[in-house]
Amino acid sequence: MSVPYRVTVRISEETMEKLEQLVESMQFENISEIIRKSIDEFIERNYKGGKASKVNVMIPQKILSDLEKDVESGSAISLDDLIRIVLRDYTLKRLNDEIDEISKQENIK
Numbered sequence: 001m002s003v004p005y006r007v008t009v010r011i012s013e014e015t016m017e018k019l020e021q022l023v024e025s026m027q028f029e030n031i032s033e034i035i036r037k038s039i040d041e042f043i044e045r046n047y048k049g050g051k052a053s054k055v056n057v058m059i060p061q062k063i064l065s066d067l068e069k070d071v072e073s074g075s076a077i078s079l080d081d082l083i084r085i086v087l088r089d090y091t092l093k094r095l096n097d098e099i100d101e102i103s104k105q106e107n108i109k
Contacts, residue, residue, distance in 0.1 A: 003036075057083070 019031045045054045076082035
């Protein structure tokens, strides 16, 4: 991949060792790839140019495992898709609960 700009950064020895371990474990081709991917993800998460925003969520391993099983069974095309579905359903339920509550209050009057 040819990129027109070069940026120099200083990082701690500990961070460098972790980056090297990621490369050695074959998760990434090289450290530059990790840094480019990290910058792209940072921009995607923080740049508010569109109608949607990306959010980082910490999910307990047990729940993550259950969600991955749901994806494998065909409940969704990806983990991201399944999380969007779960959040949409949760939001719709809350809206319906609020509408029901408002209706009950209006019927009391």
